Amino acid sequence: MIKQPELLATLNQAQQDAVIAAEPRLLVLAGAGSGKTRVLVHRIALLLQQQCHPHEILAVTFTNKAAHEMRQRIETLTGVSTRPLWIGTFHGLAFRFLRHHHEAARLPEGFQIIDADDQLRLIKQVIKALSLDEKRWPPKQAQNYINHQKDEGLRPQHIQTLSLIEDTWLRVYSYYEEQCQRTGLVDFAELLLRSHELWLHRPDILAQYQQRFRHILVDEFQDTNTVQYAWLKMLCHPQCSLTLVGDDDQSVYGWRGAKVENIQNFNQHFEHTRVIRLEQNYRSTSTILKAANAVIDKNQGRLGKTLWTDQGDGEAIQVFCGFNETEEARFIASTLRSQLSKGASPADFALLYRSNAQSRVLEEALIREQIPYRIYGGLRFFERAEIKTALAYLRLSINRNDDSSFQRIINTPPRGIGAKTLESLADSAHQQQRSLWQALGDALEQQALKGRALGALQAFYDHINQLDTHIYPLTLSKKLEHIIENSGLLGLYQLEGEVGQGRIDNLRELVSACEQFEEVDEDIDATAQFLDHVSLEMGERGSQTDGPVVNLMTMHAAKGLEFPVVFLTGFEEGLFPSHNAKESPSQLEEERRLCYVGITRARKQLYITRADSRRLYGSENHNPPSRFLKEIPPSLIVNRQETLSISRPSLYSASTSRNNSTSPASDTLFALGQGITHPKFGEGVILNYEGQGANTRVQVNFKRAGSKWLVLQYARLEAL
DNA sequence: ACGTGAATCCTTTTT
């Protein structure tokens, strides 16, 4: 085991202070790139080295990725196994508590977790069952309402309704909750709320854990919501040492219920707290940090923190404004191209945007330049329809009362059971307070439904029972294999051509994921554990690619990551900050924090781009530059706007890059959006271009003659 | 019950 001096040797003074601080209440304000995880990992390593038993430590994160990373780094640092340590996400830990004490928490033994998608489906059913109009009462809004209440720790009986509208949402919430309780389903927010309530009602169980955990450490504390905060506060015994690590300036999930106030008002809730600031940044150049500091400085009520570095200034921030979003994308792609040709790796670059809708144009430009890329964010593996369907068969075979799975597979593949049949089934299920499966059994026994539907239902009923008997003795992966081949899923997707083939490939991947899962523990039945694992860890986003690729993602998704070169795109009012955020100052501040997160992702070089005119949702908009752009000191910026031009090939060799500043003075340079005249067509504006060198063609919108494509070399265009 | 043209809706999404 390594000695303390050795453990601390690689840390700066503030980091060392944070690692060895003996105060029972410690808040580490860790700026972007200041070694936050390092401190957490070293602090735990030090605890392990001292008197502390591994099982007395609880470390809480928000993502599985962060939890895994922490485990790994502790093991690398100490050489000790982290198995006895409780390190996990809020949700994962809450789940663990609930499984252990399911009875005290009033949950059935095999309760299942539903994801946001299943939740929405369930809510749709509820709205239908209450005979509400989906137009007037959008399920999405109901979902937001329910999750928001749960994030705030509120059950239907705690809510005082002030309006008829709220009253209706409350009815939906109540009905939804009943439905979940009856069918043994638990959504994400419920995990936390339920385990918090478990402790409220069972102080004996709480005391058990309070005594056990002598050291609680929380990562990304600025992202905690009301329930998570209350949960932590209850779990934390007065004699427990509590270490909170976070950055109020990087709180960007307020819209999901996270409360910046939790970190901002920390001193008022926990007395005698020592606050340590980590302000030395090891990631970025001083230019990038100055920009980030200047922007975030405009926010009110910050705990306050100024990042600095002993690195040099580095490159200036390059700002580019395109004529439209296509030119913005082309600028990025051609900049990438030239940097790649100088030997940079695609993986060194990240293209960040405020909303996913912006990715398409960027993608198209990258494809034109044949630059490999990967988009983060889309559907994750376990969220794919075919995966969820296959797993629903498995779930239903374990728990027949899982209505969510029942509905997913009752008519997939199509077996002649339509909406009407299902509706009457749901009606009788609700009347008798039973699950759909039970209602189905009743209906078959009593021959209660009409002839044609009855046959199909009987077939389904028998099919599931047969499937279950058959797969019962099999291993997890064999179970799934059998389900895929015998439930008709394979046949269904084989009929779907190319798309179906992709689905079949995904199902194969699922089976191999099961095989890997089995290897970990061969003795126990892995099925139930696998389903839990799937629900809590949705797997990596996107597909694995071969070779290095440029990274495209939202600024939210980029939090916690870093890249040598970062492009922040779409810096326009209405886009970033989003037009939705302009009403309230607090939302605007959150947008500004997001900007701060974006800027601080860059290590060496930062580009910020925007477009004068942008086509979004079908219509064209002229957006002024983002206010955040003006908040960056001009001295840090180099403007690239005028350097991107189209050259006339006859005067300009085809191989010359467009931004070559050594071109002869006789060259005629054109820019998108520029006014020109043509001997025949008169005045016009350049809208677009394609090709290069002698093949360059430009699209000009002429006042009189309308829009035309012209070969630049021959068209006698004159600048206006 | 299921497939096809129109209406409709748009932030961000760790679990």
Place this chain on the structure above:
DNA sequence: GGATTCACGT
């Protein structure tokens, strides 16, 4: 612009 839901027709 475009995916996704819908209402209608068969």
